[in-house]
Amino acid sequence: QVQLVESGGGLVQPGGSLRLSCAASGFTVSSYPMAWFRRAPGKEREFVSGIAWSGASTRYADSVKGRFTISRDNAKNTVYLQMNSLKPEDTAVYFCARGPGSLSGNYVPVVSSMYNYWAQGTQVTVSS
Numbered sequence: 001q002v003q004l005v006e007s008g009g010g011l012v013q014p015g016g017s018l019r020l021s022c023a024a025s026g027f028t029v030s031s032y033p034m035a036w037f038r039r040a041p042g043k044e045r046e047f048v049s050g051i052a053w054s055g056a057s058t059r060y061a062d063s064v065k066g067r068f069t070i071s072r073d074n075a076k077n078t079v080y081l082q083m084n085s086l087k088p089e090d091t092a093v094y095f096c097a098r099g100p101g102s103l104s105g106n107y108v109p110v111v112s113s114m115y116n117y118w119a120q121g122t123q124v125t126v127s128s
Helices: none
Strands: 004-007 010-012 018-025 034-039 044-051 058-060 066-071 078-083 092-098 123-126
Touching: 004 066, 004 092, 018 034, 018 123, 034 066, 034 078, 044 066, 044 078, 058 066, 078 092
Parallel strands: 010 123
Antiparallel strands: 004 018, 018 078, 034 044, 034 092, 044 058, 066 078, 092 123
């Protein structure tokens, strides 16, 4: 049974940092593309960052480039999103997701419909 369990959200001041974790079970994260999406109040869900199953390729939304870093720990079967220099506009519910296993090893989809398993979401609030 595929499960994705997130942790690490919370309230942080502007300029602060948080690290989100996504612990996977029922599959191996190194065999599938993994990604983080977010949905801000009143907005549609958007791609934040992703990592190809090969681990050799990552992608970031322009709005988070240089501030966020996606990584994974194969031994812990966990994917992380390190978020630095947080801004109020980063406030959202963050979701990790698993993509299909049939893709090229270096491909990272950015369309949410290509991801077929989702975590429950964790709230990140950036406010002073």
